[in-house]
Amino acid sequence: MPEVIDFHIHILQKEQYNPPSLDFVRRLNPETFEERMAIIAHPASLKAHLQKEGVHYGVILAENAPVTTGMVPNEFVAQFCRGEEMLIPFASINPNNEADPAARLVYCVEELGMRGLKLLPPYGLYYPNDVSIYPVYAEAQRLRIPVLIHTGSSTFRGSRMKYGDPLYLDDVAVDFPRLTIVMAHSGRGPFYERAFFLARHHSNIYMEISGLPPQRLLDYFPEFERNADKTIFGSDWPAIPQGIGDNIRDFCALPLKSSTMEKVLYRNAERILFGG
Numbered sequence: 001m002p003e004v005i006d007f008h009i010h011i012l013q014k015e016q017y018n019p020p021s022l023d024f025v026r027r028l029n030p031e032t033f034e035e036r037m038a039i040i041a042h043p044a045s046l047k048a049h050l051q052k053e054g055v056h057y058g059v060i061l062a063e064n065a066p067v068t069t070g071m072v073p074n075e076f077v078a079q080f081c082r083g084e085e086m087l088i089p090f091a092s093i094n095p096n097n098e099a100d101p102a103a104r105l106v107y108c109v110e111e112l113g114m115r116g117l118k119l120l121p122p123y124g125l126y127y128p129n130d131v132s133i134y135p136v137y138a139e140a141q142r143l144r145i146p147v148l149i150h151t152g153s154s155t156f157r158g159s160r161m162k163y164g165d166p167l168y169l170d171d172v173a174v175d176f177p178r179l180t181i182v183m184a185h186s187g188r189g190p191f192y193e194r195a196f197f198l199a200r201h202h203s204n205i206y207m208e209i210s211g212l213p214p215q216r217l218l219d220y221f222p223e224f225e226r227n228a229d230k231t232i233f234g235s236d237w238p239a240i241p242q243g244i245g246d247n248i249r250d251f252c253a254l255p256l257k258s259s260t261m262e263k264v265l266y267r268n269a270e271r272i273l274f275g276g
Ligand SMILES: [Zn+2]
Pocket: 008, 010, 236, 239
């Protein structure tokens, strides 16, 4: 089996997640829902599960979207990942419910030890090139942490797709040339072509393929190999119908060069997370 970094894992907890969003996750795979919730309740069980599924490192995402999905607090994610080498915590900042979003990011990185940032513009209801979020990018660039940004569609009630248009990231890439920008879901739905082009065009923009059925990737991106150095594997588990290992297997079954698979499953994420 190849080495794998999963760039997109959620550890939602029932108490702080909105009931309709929790129901959505339940309906994706009703038989395994309780088992999945039990796995993500503790770092030890999540680590054991990731090892079983063939994942070497997992990016664990906070979520700050009270009007749509709910909260997975930064402090919770930081605590969950503390001392766990294979779990890499990403903070989540929402400029619409923080008095000082940039200061909050600095706190998450310098005090809580978080190693990246997740933004959810379609859930937080702001454009990713809005002035309210620009100081956050400036700090992320200074702190040399990557920013993973939701692009494309979402089925969660209350989210708005216009904020998920990757074209707005063109501004961000131009204004923050040393910031690493990763497009979660690669513009899922109406924006695949746009996401693909942006990743080709800007050295600091990457595609991330979580939440997409791997067996359809070459339909969505016929020239997938051309972005071999700019594409990153992620699952979006447990908010997907199948398991992470199933996703890895389906991806490995695509007619791609083995060097492309290695880059997408591991090397590109390794470079972003660990340098080198
Ligand atoms: Zn997700």
